[in-house]
Amino acid sequence: MAIKKATHPYHPVHHDTFVKKFMQHEGQHPDKHPDCKFCQLAKDRKNILFENPHIIVVFGRLHHKGHLVILTRAHEEELMRLHEKTLDSFFNDSVHVCKALHKAIKFDRLNLEYLDNWDPHIHWNVYPRFRTDDDWGNPPRIPEKDEKVAPKEMTKQEMKVFLKELKNI
Numbered sequence: 650m651a652i653k654k655a656t657h658p659y660h661p662v663h664h665d666t667f668v669k670k671f672m673q674h675e676g677q678h679p680d681k682h683p684d685c686k687f688c689q690l691a692k693d694r695k696n697i698l699f700e701n702p703h704i705i706v707v708f709g710r711l712h713h714k715g716h717l718v719i720l721t722r723a724h725e726e727e728l729m730r731l732h733e734k735t736l737d738s739f740f741n742d743s744v745h746v747c748k749a750l751h752k753a754i755k756f757d758r759l760n761l762e763y764l765d766n767w768d769p770h771i772h773w774n775v776y777p778r779f780r781t782d783d784d785w786g787n788p789p790r791i792p793e794k795d796e797k798v799a800p801k802e803m804t805k806q807e808m809k810v811f812l813k814e815l816k817n818i
């Protein structure tokens with residue numbers, strides 16, 4: 650069965666537009682958390698691969714090629730407190746982002762990790778998996794926080810495809 654595309658207003662969306670239109674829970678308002686690096690990321694809009702009023706997509710540490718972090722724009726630690734539209738986007742649009750990534754790097758499998766341990770924004774870690782991975786067939790091996798890892802960058806051509814596909818979401 651074909652997955653229906655979400656019908657939200659899309660990219661590019663200015664931070665203030667989002668705040669005015671979609672912020673319904675005071676505690677989640679990004680301007681209320683000036684010390685939060687994720688709220689700051691949403692405002693600065695640096696290194697963002699894709700954004701809409703609800704989610705922001707950036708690269709993770711790239712210990713796995715194509716490692717993405719998909720986070721909610723809202724400052725909210727609890728999944729169950731997210732606005733319904735944000736939940737919709739967090740799930741459905743994340744799948745569209747993964748499809749765009751698949752067009753670019755043709756991974757064999759996909760691992761989505763949702764842990765909710767300490768970060769003040771709900772987020773997925775997206776780990777594309779390849780049969781050639783050392784940790785293939787197992788959960789992704791995540792390096793320690795202070796462990797140095799050589800990032801597995803995507804090629805220029807792969808990035809081009811990925812960014813083009815993201816624009817179509």
Ligand SMILES: [Zn+2]
Pocket residue numbers: 679682685686687688689723724725769770
């Ligand atoms: Zn925040």
